[in-house]
Amino acid sequence: MEKNSKWLEELELLRSIIRKTELEKTTKWGGEVYTFNKGNVLSIAGFKNYVSLWFFNGVFLKDPFQVLGNSQEGKTKALRYWQFTSLDEMEEEKILQYIQEAIENEKKGLKWKAEKSSDLEIPEIFSNYLTADKSLKSTFENLTPFKQKEYIEYISSAKRDATKVSRIEKIIPMILEGIGLNDKYRK
Structure with a gap:
């Protein structure tokens, strides 16, 4: 049973698009996560006001349609999301283009490296x-x-x-x- 049954059609459309790729479905952190060679590539989820497609290393996506957002500017480094509020907004060709690029980036080993900060300022x-x-x-x-x-x-x-x-x-x-x-x- 979906946590939010409001988005059943939208989530199923995203799943059908993802099934056309070589990603494997798994469950992590209580949600649907899709991996390639055990590397996290994307996740999908339905929320109160939208459905979201999350790219774990989305910072590397070209984003030609300017649809990706950063949930916490200045804090979130690599994760990017694409929100949908209706089936009408979901264009399979565009979504598939982003997913394929994310898979190619995973194959290339593009991963965000956490910044090491040795300068800890002790209060x-x-x-x-x-x-x-x-x-x-x-x-x-x-x-x-x-x-x-x-x-x-x-x-x-x-x-x-x-x-x-x-x-x-x-x-x-x-x-x-x-x-x-x-x-x-x-x-």
């Missing part, structure tokens, strides 16, 4: 904790850059100092155990 309030506790500082410095960044972003995203202090006190035991902020959610 002053957290820096004070690290200075006061050498064990905490040593353990934090031995975490992977990814885990360090998770903690720093968690602290920095708080607006009030009181919230930052509360978050720091919450994560200190986790840091001392050498675990990442979101490790419990990873397999």
Whole structure:
């Protein structure tokens, strides 16, 4: 059963177009994902107000019809989407052109490389904790850059100092155990 039965015809049209390609259907993150040689190429989904076709490495698509969007400018780097609000907007030839280009890009190995940032700016309030506790500082410095960044972003995203202090006190035991902020959610 579709999560949103409003878009049954539109989703079925997208599936019929995708079946004309060499993509393989799988389920990831609770949704339909289509892969080539196990590489994620695209996904489709129905939402409240539209149906969307997502290209995982859409940043590399030429987009001749200027239909692709970026869900979070400045944050989302590679993912691009194409939204439809009716069957009338869905032109098979154009959709197939984008899908074929996405498959060719996957065959070429075009993948967005995440930017490595070694310049982690530790908030002053957290820096004070690290200075006061050498064990905490040593353990934090031995975490992977990814885990360090998770903690720093968690602290920095708080607006009030009181919230930052509360978050720091919450994560200190986790840091001392050498675990990442979101490790419990990873397999």
